[in-house]
Amino acid sequence: MSQARNHDADRRPTRLSGHRVAAAGPLLPVLITLVVGLVVLLGGPGTAWLPLLAAGPALAAGTDGPRGVIGVGLLAAGLGVALGAHEGASASQLAALPTALLAVTAASAPASALRSRRERVLADVRSVAEAAQHALLKPVPATVGPFQAAVRYSAAAAEARIGGDLYALLPTPYGVRLIVGDVRGKGLPAVGTAALVLGVFREAAYDEPDLLAVVDRIERSLARNLGADDFVTAVIAGCPRPGRLEMVNCGHAPPLLVRACQEIVPVEPAPPAPPLGLRALTDQTPGLQELAFADGDQLLLYTDGVIEARDGGRAFYPLVEGLARHLSDEPARTLGAIHDELLAHVGGRLHDDAALLLIRRPAPSVPSASGHAAPALASGDRAG
Template sequence: MLVLGPAFASLWCGIRRTAIVGLTALGLCAALSYHHHTLGRKQNTLTLMTMTGVAAASVFASADRQRRERLLADVRSIAEVAQRVLLRPVPRRVGPMHIAVGYTSATAEARIGGDLYEVTLTPSGVRVIVGDVQGKGLEAVETAADVLGAFREAAYDEPDLTGVATRIEAALRRRLSAQRSEGPVDESAGEKFVTAVLAEFGEGETVTLLNYGHPAPFILRGGGDGAFAEPEDVAPPFGLSDLVDAHPRPYTIKFAPADQMLLYTDGVIEARDGAGGFYPLAERAHLLAAADPERALADLRADVLRHVGGRIADDAAMLLIRRR
């Protein structure tokens, strides 16, 4: 039984404490042997040798565990830096808007994935993008970084959302071309795409939207009524514009003070419960009634997790915007 001490110590303790536990166990084993007059016997000698081996192995195991923990800490630190670069913290107030952000990654221990968002104050007003990259993993993160980089640059330069979308499409095309030239041709490379919604909040009580195959934003009026801001026509996502001749057209809706707009990715509305039912966003919109936007979004996120009963199956990003 004494071998359990150093074995379990290697799981939680440092090298020094593991060595102390091992020496203590070895000392107790020798003391018990002396008490029972078994010192020097073959069986007792084998027991002491076993104790010594277990103690030494526990010390080495503890050292290896600490090395791996330091390596994991370094990797997490790098990941947090990458997160701040890719998904920069969004200020709570941008121009006349109150903003709250929520992001839940489907990958265990990950904080970023293929979903993306950005809020930028420009001469044309507050411009926003929320999108979802097809696929998962590092490749999806790299594609999201390219889309966000193009948006951040174009949002300041382009006079309208159509120009911003054109720049994003060009950046995505360059990335797909680079992927084909860097290695073997991937049959799915031509099918990679990014769904996104672009929004522009100007000085008036309206918002202009441009939807590229993304779930429609949900508008919650100050009086409590809610509806999805569906686009007038169906448009393909970024990266699939060659499939159709028509391009999406901007559409404008009313967005008065006290109104709220929830932009989200499909990880929210496609979250399933145990019976396979999708998350009923329109029915749960009353959860956004909290005075603090961050609290309102936290309530909605918690409700999504309760709906699925644990971890979600896809990345889920939510951006709640209120006009002050």
């Protein structure tokens, strides 16, 4: 994210490269100014190349502050006068050249100040967005109750940090409960709806012993607050006791259940139910599915942004095959490999928000002959 949720880890390479660019940026206008001076010296008699010295202060407006722009402008003006005199320029040319360069510098310095101010404002907005992300999509620890857990989340708008996909995983008096959902639409309205769903879920998951009652609480809240065309697809699941898994699917993509023998089974909703917020328009109500969830089993929940991601040939990302390729006993490593493969599939940039949440019930350790604990064998590894 390898921690369970790797928003920060995903951004580290970007931040590092950004620091390198920022460090090299102020030197680039100086380098260009010196290169232009060298071209003038090597180009033979004449002053035709001298106006290119204006590129230095003009470029500095996009890479440095006002002081840097003024410094590069003075360097260019001084170098222009020296080179002009060396090339035998007339007095009028020697006067016009630094005047033009200083005029470019005078115009570039305020532009640089405005750019610096906008960058500070953008940095503040990003910090607010990051704080909102941590408040809305709280970090998921590597272990929640008896389960290992991991999350991968990528917003389609890279600078937004957050989007319309949502997830939560928390221990409650009724066992570990989790939700993964996808809000219709994008932008701030989708973020607001995601915050509403997560807030109701986190409260109801602690209060309601029945998982269907948790879903009903979310449905009632959305019915009061959503527009007529808005809805949220979601899977709400819980593990009320060891070896059992409860699930309610409200119009969402079917989760993938991975048995200890590495068999991958899509959990189709039975019966199908409408997305959250649309129940009043249909005569369907959500049903509770109960599944066995034994030691070594894993459950992967995801959003449409994963399975609808297309490559250059418009082919969807094959999540089942990707999960089979990268399956391991460490959910963070599994999701990290899937996430990297997903980005490679789309060419590095997702066009929709994508969330992946994976939980695993570890197999208990058994004492070995030497007295040390050893992991129990999965059913597929046991001798016949």
